[in-house]
Amino acid sequence: MTTASTKSARTDKAEKPLAHYRDVTLSYDGHKPAATGLTLDIFRREALALVGPNASGKSTLLKSMVGLVQPIAGELEVLGKAPRQAASDIGYMPQTDEIDPEFPISLREVVTMGRFRRLGIMRWPGRTDRAAVDAALERVNLADHADTRFGDLSGGQQQRGLLARALVMEPKLLLLDEPFNGLDTSSRQMLMQTLRELRAEGVGMAVSTHDLELAHQVCSHVLLINRHQVAFGPIHETLIPEHVSETFGETHEHFDTHEDIVAHPHVVPKPEKSGL
Numbered sequence: 001m002t003t004a005s006t007k008s009a010r011t012d013k014a015e016k017p018l019a020h021y022r023d024v025t026l027s028y029d030g031h032k033p034a035a036t037g038l039t040l041d042i043f044r045r046e047a048l049a050l051v052g053p054n055a056s057g058k059s060t061l062l063k064s065m066v067g068l069v070q071p072i073a074g075e076l077e078v079l080g081k082a083p084r085q086a087a088s089d090i091g092y093m094p095q096t097d098e099i100d101p102e103f104p105i106s107l108r109e110v111v112t113m114g115r116f117r118r119l120g121i122m123r124w125p126g127r128t129d130r131a132a133v134d135a136a137l138e139r140v141n142l143a144d145h146a147d148t149r150f151g152d153l154s155g156g157q158q159q160r161g162l163l164a165r166a167l168v169m170e171p172k173l174l175l176l177d178e179p180f181n182g183l184d185t186s187s188r189q190m191l192m193q194t195l196r197e198l199r200a201e202g203v204g205m206a207v208s209t210h211d212l213e214l215a216h217q218v219c220s221h222v223l224l225i226n227r228h229q230v231a232f233g234p235i236h237e238t239l240i241p242e243h244v245s246e247t248f249g250e251t252h253e254h255f256d257t258h259e260d261i262v263a264h265p266h267v268v269p270k271p272e273k274s275g276l
């Protein structure tokens with residue numbers, strides 16, 4: 001592990017981080033570690049790229065920020081609280097979604113599902129909820145498709161719809177698991193633009209991706225992981241050949257510069273699930 005870059009480079013900041021991890025170990029069953037040595041901060045307006053091979057712990061780290069995976073060691077806080085207590089201020093877009101494309105549910109209904117935690121049991125969406133849904137659909141350029149059946153939308157539109165569902169709570173912290181997967185060029189551009197706008201408005205985010213070029217274009221910081229944290233820090237200083245090689249194996253040895261890595265994002269190997 002590269003200790004210099006796992007240290008927070010922003011200890012001078014007066015504001016509190018949205019997410020704060022110190023030497024955290026995460027586990028699904030309370031015993032076997034799924035990810036170790038996690039030390040990071042995410043502040044407002046920052047976007048953290050989570051980069052690593054398959055089964056390296058990226059989704060696990062995101063899940064821990066909403067309390068779906070528990071720490072068995074270390075110190076972690078999200079919005080100054082235990083993650084579950086912060087859930088109403090977090091927007092989470094999981095990697096795969098549970099919505100059956102055959103299910104007769106409109107895009108508006110999918111996005112409204114994002115308000116449920118705030119609505120509570122036995123309450124119908126009110127005017128404020130409907131306005132928040134409209135605003136979220138507007139934000140991802142899907143207002144014209146509000147009443148379209150979710151399964152009839154294109155893959156890119158569905159992805160943007162799920163982003164709207166994550167945004168409908170007006171989150172302070174946005175967690176996106178592989179949001180660019182399967183998107184065509186125009187949908188990618190649109191999504192990147194939306195993420196940049198959200199950052200400018202003060203939202204902090206963590207984005208898992210295999211695509212180093214996208215990480216570079218959207219994110220201010222990077223965390224490299226392969227079950228154990230390899231490095232964390234500002235993206236220009238941290239997404240360097242030594243760290244990429246250490247994370248993915250020796251395949252990147254022939255890349256000498258940051259530009260080489262960014263120019264060849266798709267050569268990143270994707271090893272089989274380790275089953276560790």
Ligand SMILES: Nc1ncnc2c1ncn2[C@@H]1O[C@H](COP(=O)(O)OP(=O)(O)OP(=O)(O)O)[C@@H](O)[C@H]1O
Binds near residue numbers: 054060274
């Ligand atoms: N629900 C679960 N229960 C137990 N172990 C799990 C569970 N989900 C993931 N794991 C294990 O945790 C480890 C990290 O997996 P994780 O899904 O976080 O990787 P990832 O980097 O997001 O992978 P990918 O890029 O393929 O999505 C793997 O060993 C995986 O098998």
